[in-house]
Amino acid sequence: MTDCLFCKMVKGEINPDTVYEDDDVLAFRDINPQAPTHVLVIPKQHVSTLNDLDDSNAHLVGKMMLAAAAIARQEGFDQQGYRTVMNCNADGGQTVFHLHLHLLGGRPMHWPPG
Ligand code: 5GP
Numbered sequence: 511m512t513d514c515l516f517c518k519m520v521k522g523e524i525n526p527d528t529v530y531e532d533d534d535v536l537a538f539r540d541i542n543p544q545a546p547t548h549v550l551v552i553p554k555q556h557v558s559t560l561n562d563l564d565d566s567n568a569h570l571v572g573k574m575m576l577a578a579a580a581i582a583r584q585e586g587f588d589q590q591g592y593r594t595v596m597n598c599n600a601d602g603g604q605t606v607f608h609l610h611l612h613l614l615g616g617r618p619m620h621w622p623p624g
Protein backbone atom coordinates (compact mmCIF):
# COMPACT_ATOMS: atom_id res chain seq x y z
CA MET A 511 0.00 0.00 0.00
CA THR A 512 1.72 3.16 -1.20
CA ASP A 513 0.12 5.67 1.17
CA CYS A 514 0.19 3.51 4.31
CA LEU A 515 2.42 5.00 7.03
CA PHE A 516 3.54 1.64 8.41
CA CYS A 517 4.22 0.21 4.92
CA LYS A 518 6.53 3.20 4.38
CA MET A 519 8.45 2.11 7.50
CA VAL A 520 8.69 -1.46 6.19
CA LYS A 521 10.01 -0.14 2.85
CA GLY A 522 12.55 2.14 4.58
CA GLU A 523 10.95 5.35 3.26
CA ILE A 524 10.45 6.42 6.90
CA ASN A 525 12.91 5.29 9.57
CA PRO A 526 11.28 4.49 12.89
CA ASP A 527 13.14 3.75 16.14
CA THR A 528 13.35 0.01 15.44
CA VAL A 529 13.77 -2.40 18.35
CA TYR A 530 13.21 -5.74 16.57
CA GLU A 531 13.01 -7.05 13.01
CA ASP A 532 12.81 -10.43 11.30
CA ASP A 533 11.52 -11.69 7.95
CA ASP A 534 7.86 -11.26 8.92
CA VAL A 535 7.60 -8.49 11.51
CA LEU A 536 9.00 -5.07 12.38
CA ALA A 537 8.80 -3.44 15.85
CA PHE A 538 9.50 0.21 16.68
CA ARG A 539 8.87 2.71 19.46
CA ASP A 540 5.54 4.54 19.42
CA ILE A 541 5.85 8.28 18.65
CA ASN A 542 3.43 9.09 21.51
CA PRO A 543 4.33 6.59 24.26
CA GLN A 544 1.70 5.70 26.86
CA ALA A 545 4.17 3.83 29.10
CA PRO A 546 7.97 3.89 29.72
CA THR A 547 8.17 1.29 26.95
CA HIS A 548 5.55 1.54 24.18
CA VAL A 549 6.43 -0.47 21.10
CA LEU A 550 4.33 -1.25 18.03
CA VAL A 551 4.80 -4.66 16.43
CA ILE A 552 3.59 -4.85 12.82
CA PRO A 553 3.55 -7.51 10.10
CA LYS A 554 5.69 -6.53 7.10
CA GLN A 555 2.79 -7.60 4.90
CA HIS A 556 -0.03 -5.05 4.75
CA VAL A 557 -3.11 -6.23 6.65
CA SER A 558 -5.53 -3.39 7.49
CA THR A 559 -7.33 -4.71 10.57
CA LEU A 560 -7.83 -7.87 12.60
CA ASN A 561 -10.97 -8.40 10.49
CA ASP A 562 -8.74 -8.86 7.43
CA LEU A 563 -6.82 -11.84 8.83
CA ASP A 564 -7.58 -15.22 7.29
CA ASP A 565 -5.96 -18.65 7.09
CA SER A 566 -3.33 -17.36 4.65
CA ASN A 567 -1.90 -14.74 7.03
CA ALA A 568 -3.01 -15.91 10.51
CA HIS A 569 0.55 -17.05 11.31
CA LEU A 570 1.62 -13.39 11.35
CA VAL A 571 -0.22 -12.79 14.63
CA GLY A 572 1.75 -15.62 16.26
CA LYS A 573 4.96 -14.02 15.01
CA MET A 574 3.83 -10.63 16.38
CA MET A 575 3.09 -12.11 19.82
CA LEU A 576 6.46 -13.92 19.92
CA ALA A 577 8.21 -10.69 18.95
CA ALA A 578 6.40 -8.82 21.75
CA ALA A 579 7.52 -11.41 24.32
CA ALA A 580 11.11 -11.23 23.02
CA ILE A 581 11.08 -7.41 23.26
CA ALA A 582 9.67 -7.59 26.81
CA ARG A 583 12.64 -9.80 27.74
CA GLN A 584 15.01 -7.44 25.93
CA GLU A 585 13.55 -4.43 27.79
CA GLY A 586 13.80 -6.34 31.10
CA PHE A 587 10.16 -6.33 32.26
CA ASP A 588 9.02 -9.77 31.16
CA GLN A 589 8.83 -11.04 34.75
CA GLN A 590 7.21 -7.89 36.22
CA GLY A 591 4.65 -8.05 33.43
CA TYR A 592 3.37 -6.00 30.54
CA ARG A 593 0.35 -5.52 28.29
CA THR A 594 -0.32 -6.27 24.63
CA VAL A 595 -3.26 -4.60 22.85
CA MET A 596 -4.63 -4.76 19.33
CA ASN A 597 -7.25 -2.13 18.52
CA CYS A 598 -9.78 -2.79 15.76
CA ASN A 599 -11.75 -0.12 13.90
CA ALA A 600 -13.54 2.90 15.37
CA ASP A 601 -14.87 1.60 18.67
CA GLY A 602 -11.58 -0.21 19.34
CA GLY A 603 -9.69 3.07 18.90
CA GLN A 604 -7.73 2.08 15.80
CA THR A 605 -6.22 5.11 14.05
CA VAL A 606 -3.59 3.51 11.78
CA PHE A 607 -5.04 0.94 9.39
CA HIS A 608 -2.07 -1.40 9.16
CA LEU A 609 -2.37 -4.16 11.76
CA HIS A 610 -0.27 -3.51 14.86
CA LEU A 611 0.18 -4.88 18.34
CA HIS A 612 0.90 -2.42 21.13
CA LEU A 613 3.43 -3.60 23.72
CA LEU A 614 3.25 -1.50 26.89
CA GLY A 615 5.55 -2.03 29.84
CA GLY A 616 7.65 -0.45 32.57
CA ARG A 617 4.75 0.57 34.82
CA PRO A 618 1.73 -1.16 36.40
CA MET A 619 -1.27 -1.33 34.04
CA HIS A 620 -4.90 -0.81 35.06
CA TRP A 621 -8.00 -2.74 34.07
CA PRO A 622 -10.48 -2.09 32.50
CA PRO A 623 -8.56 0.21 30.13
CA GLY A 624 -11.57 2.50 29.43
P1 5GP B 1 -3.94 2.73 17.11
O1 5GP B 1 -4.65 3.91 17.73
O2 5GP B 1 -4.23 2.63 15.63
O3 5GP B 1 -4.16 1.44 17.84
O4 5GP B 1 -2.39 3.01 17.30
C1 5GP B 1 -1.65 3.76 16.38
C2 5GP B 1 -0.38 4.16 17.10
O5 5GP B 1 0.54 4.62 16.13
C3 5GP B 1 -0.56 5.29 18.12
O6 5GP B 1 -0.16 4.83 19.40
C4 5GP B 1 0.32 6.41 17.58
O7 5GP B 1 0.97 7.13 18.60
C5 5GP B 1 1.30 5.65 16.70
N1 5GP B 1 1.83 6.44 15.60
C6 5GP B 1 1.14 7.24 14.75
N2 5GP B 1 1.97 7.79 13.86
C7 5GP B 1 3.22 7.34 14.15
C8 5GP B 1 4.50 7.57 13.56
O8 5GP B 1 4.66 8.31 12.59
N3 5GP B 1 5.55 6.93 14.14
C9 5GP B 1 5.42 6.11 15.22
N4 5GP B 1 6.51 5.55 15.71
N5 5GP B 1 4.22 5.87 15.79
C10 5GP B 1 3.14 6.47 15.26
Ligand code: ZN
Binds near residue numbers: 511515518557607608
Ligand atom coordinates in the same frame (compact mmCIF):
# COMPACT_ATOMS: atom_id res chain seq x y z
ZN1 ZN C 1 0.47 -0.91 5.40
